[in-house]
Amino acid sequence: MQKLKVCELFAGVGGFRLGLENTGSYEVVWSNQWEPSTKTQHASMVYEARFGSENHSNTNIEEVPTLEIPNHDILVGGFPCQDYSVATTLKNSKGLIGKKGVLWWSIHRILSEKENKPKYLFFENVDRLLKSPSSQRGRDFAVMLKSLNNLGYAVEWRVINAAEYGMPQRRRRVFFLGYHKSTEIYKTLQRTSPAKWILEQGTIASSFPVKKQSTSTSFSLEKDLVSLSNSFNLEKGHSPFLNSGICLENDVHTIKTAADFYGSRAVLSDVLEDTSEAEFYISESDIPKWEYLKGAKKEIRKTKAGFEYNYSEGSMVFPDALDQPSRTIITGEGGKSPSRFKHVVQTSTGLRRLSPVELERLNMFPENHTKLDGISDTKRAFFMGNALVVGIVEQMGNALFQKINALEEQLQN
Incomplete structure (x- = not known):
């Protein structure tokens, strides 16, 4: 046929x-x-x-x-x-x-x-x-x-x-x-x-x-x-x-x-690469911010108009479990700023975010499929947040x- x-x-x-x-x-x-x-x-x-x-x-x-x-x-x-x-x-x-x-x-x-x-x-x-x-x-x-x-x-x-x-x-x-x-x-x-x-x-x-x-x-x-x-x-x-x-x-x-x-079942550790690129590693000074965002919260917050309300959310696994499939990649996965939803993994050299190649592997794309002059790592992460498996x-x-x-x-x- x-x-x-x-x-x-x-x-x-x-x-x-x-x-x-x-x-x-x-x-x-x-x-x-x-x-x-x-x-x-x-x-x-x-x-x-x-x-x-x-x-x-x-x-x-x-x-x-x-x-x-x-x-x-x-x-x-x-x-x-x-x-x-x-x-x-x-x-x-x-x-x-x-x-x-x-x-x-x-x-x-x-x-x-x-x-x-x-x-x-x-x-x-x-x-x-x-x-x-x-x-x-x-x-x-x-x-x-x-x-x-x-x-x-x-x-x-x-x-x-x-x-x-x-x-x-x-x-x-x-x-x-x-x-x-x-x-x-x-x-x-x-x-x-x-x-x-x-x-x-x-x-x-x-x-x-x-x-x-x-x-x-x-x-x-x-x-x-x-x-x-x-x-x-x-x-x-x-x-x-x-x-x-x-x-x-x-x-x-x-x-x-x-x-x-x-x-057989693939897990997060299966897609990790050895990377020493400093931009993916989380500095000691930023770890408390990540811990706060990933942690459980019960606090009073204010709207812009000054209205107070009770806010609560549960904790997330931090760092991400390597022996399980990853959480869903979202479009905001890239960039250095601390976030509740970005993936963070523990490696022998410290805590770090996922690299563009690892995100591609999670969607089963060929490695470096999105690597191109003029395309930032943040944009590459955005593509994978939008992509399918x-x-x-x-x-x-x-x-x-x-x-x-x-x-x-x-x-x-």
Whole structure:
């Protein structure tokens, strides 16, 4: 079977591309990376340095005409988590107006306008997507599922914590795959019981095995998109979306699952390098500041307006445990200033922060992938705080390609 052609949106420094290309089964034919809030497009610079500038776009995706995007088999991307409410419909258009700048609607627009729609979708987002916004828990995800169903796609999703499958970082993200109704996977999904697909036969289950933990729920997204957006879960209860599920022809089936993994497990010490670079080491005089920020607190604080309130928080492990997977890398991981959330490790030569290479290893990127003239260590740390774990994309990409292959072989026989 030929390689699947990939279009990569919100490409960052190329985590999706690395994972898919590692399988040998995918070829990126077009990519887009645009950071609206910065003048210098650092992430796009790294992307072009690693993969070349051919067929790479560094333009706001909202301004890229669909005609400029080549046909592709699979559309991928880790799009920003925003407010996905539907503002209104257009009378003389197939389109919907979400808020301007909400990049989900750029994906929707491309899928709506493409005559040759991609057969497969592969997206990633923060897991709070399943329960946002707080005023209508789950509405945003419901709007996305409904809009994809309207465009002819079935969707399966799973919240995956990379560390639960042996990877070196506790990073929890929701991944979802879409299958166009023209595909054999869609047709197979129609013939398979939802629970069997979610727990055993689905693409995600074959790459990241699970066991059923407890509850399962089914419900329908019957209303049109605008009504759904306005009325979904107005009771303000818990989100109905559990950590695993499928949505096919407006019917949602969702199950709470737990990882079922017995392989080897990487820990923080596995990614550490020998470094004597002074900038990563914490001076004796700064240690009390780090200890205070990492420690438990019960204190009275004042707002700018002078209002006093009780503030409390628990302690964090300090320094970080080397025999466990790391905590989640955040975008503020770089820089010398003491912080509650930055990682600190104890080495034979003292306490220090993590180096850019160690942060890359935690996301399973090649070493020095983000090293480039004009890119600071702080910016490199920011990239990794925004990135995904490459190993998850690779395993899921492999499983998807194998499933497509197996179903095509069945057809031929």
